[in-house]
Amino acid sequence: MLEILYQDEDIIAINKPHGLLVHRSSIARDASEFALQLLRDQINQSVYPAHRLDRKTAGILLFSLNKDMDKELQQLFQNQQVDKKYLAILRGHAPEEMHIDYPLKKDNGVIQEAQTDFKTIAHTELPFPSGKFPTSRYSLVEANPTTGRMHQLRKHFAHIFHPIIGDRPHGCNKQNKFWKEHFEMDTMMLHASEITFKHPKTQNNIIINAGLQPEFKRVLEILNMENSI
Numbered sequence: 695m696l697e698i699l700y701q702d703e704d705i706i707a708i709n710k711p712h713g714l715l716v717h718r719s720s721i722a723r724d725a726s727e728f729a730l731q732l733l734r735d736q737i738n739q740s741v742y743p744a745h746r747l748d749r750k751t752a753g754i755l756l757f758s759l760n761k762d763m764d765k766e767l768q769q770l771f772q773n774q775q776v777d778k779k780y781l782a783i784l785r786g787h788a789p790e791e792m793h794i795d796y797p798l799k800k801d802n803g804v805i806q807e808a809q810t811d812f813k814t815i816a817h818t819e820l821p822f823p824s825g826k827f828p829t830s831r832y833s834l835v836e837a838n839p840t841t842g843r844m845h846q847l848r849k850h851f852a853h854i855f856h857p858i859i860g861d862r863p864h865g866c867n868k869q870n871k872f873w874k875e876h877f878e879m880d881t882m883m884l885h886a887s888e889i890t891f892k893h894p895k896t897q898n899n900i901i902i903n904a905g906l907q908p909e910f911k912r913v914l915e916i917l918n919m920e921n922s923i
Contacts (some may be wrong), residue, residue, distance in 0.1 A: 700902045704763040709904040710755040712881045752907040753886025766894035777890040780837045783883035784856040788833040794850045798843045810850045812837040816922040859883040881909045
């Protein structure tokens, strides 16, 4: 049963678990469950995804309940009129805050502008060596992507040498291996925590929040950062 965060006659939002695809994809033929079909069957009506979340990303996923609203929401995302916040756990001690302006290349070679702002919520470390360092350092950050490019946060954090823990292929192989071997953790630590937009029909300001999924909470406990949020 998917957790429903918000619902009216035109829009519904769920808290997508890590590992769940939004819809069928030729890239992931191993998957047998999809958010679109699960939600459709749960509420017994058609749903239309307004945006995408990576398979390994958890958090708020917004759907329209009719084709008219689908067009409206798609337009909001295209016009960058949706404010999105994410929580992520990164390798290393990230800056207190930063604006990343780093264009990204699509699969067809087209270059797109891409900007992300983030602030660091907490720093921590574990008593395990990492490369030339005697400990492994980590940061919990809140990120606000002002553009919505594919894998934008994953690529931007890798670009500043603070990749997201559990990310493949943009992350740190050594850290990913460390987390899998020591803690049996093989999930990307990225969570869509909040989304804000003006409702196309009512013009009301809609703010939707999503609680953390169990694996993200477990990692925060391992890092002694569970009280940071």
